[in-house]
Amino acid sequence: MTSSSGRARQAARNDETILRAAHEVFLEDHRAPISAVAERAGVGISALYRRYAGKEDLLRTLCHDGLRRFIAEAEQAQQQPDDWTAFETFVRGVVHADVHSLTVHLAGTFAPSEEMNADAIRANQLAMALFERARPLLRPGAVPADMTMLLEMCAAVRVPDPDRTSELRVRYVDVLLDGMRAGDELPGPAPTVEELSWRWNR
Structure with missing residues (x-):
């Protein structure tokens, strides 16, 4: 139970980091690639795609x-x-x-x-x-x-x-x-x- 809760909290923190980075990146340039968001957030591109199907899904969110x-x-x-x-x-x-x-x-x-x-x-x-x-x-x-x-x-x-x-x-x-x-x-x-x-x- 504790391990599961810890993973959930970490996932929430990662998602918040990604969304904050996406806000900064796309405000600067809405044409920026999704890889720029991963780089700004300090996460691997695979971690980002596990949460969002693609750039449009991220923009919508x-x-x-x-x-x-x-x-x-x-x-x-x-x-x-x-x-x-x-x-x-x-x-x-x-x-x-x-x-x-x-x-x-x-x-x-x-x-x-x-x-x-x-x-x-x-x-x-x-x-x-x-x-x-x-x-x-x-x-x-x-x-x-x-x-x-x-x-x-x-x-x-x-x-x-x-x-x-x-x-x-x-x-x-x-x-x-x-x-x-x-x-x-x-x-x-x-x-x-x-x-x-x-x-x-x-």
Whole structure:
């Protein structure tokens, strides 16, 4: 029993190491070969293939993990009794979790699973509910698609130092959230569904 538990813990640690390495490698270059992930993780290529059928399977797992984190942040934000605090907690949580950086980068490079599609629907429902709670406090013309673009803008902030990246994202999420608060009507037409989803159709 003890030996089995030890192997399970080691396997979990190896998988975490592989996923962390894959996140770094594919964020730098989504065209990188899967061997680059094994090298970064310090494991043999055979160890990686025992866990993932191939690069697409690994990419799918990375993005699905990000989607689950998105859902967790939304569910946690829902517990806030104040509508603006719930919206702000959600946005800040997703930005801090760095969910969008890799997802946007890898969109269209793999086929989502049925489970991932179901979780995407759930994520959208949660985000919409939080947006609707905050809508009376937002600028006229604001739509849920604006929130998606806001999250992508924050994810685009990246410098070589991870700690500095986090500091800068906190700085600019403040600016973007303030820009969404009640005031003048937002200019121009809002993003369309096609403009938000074009990456997934590549």
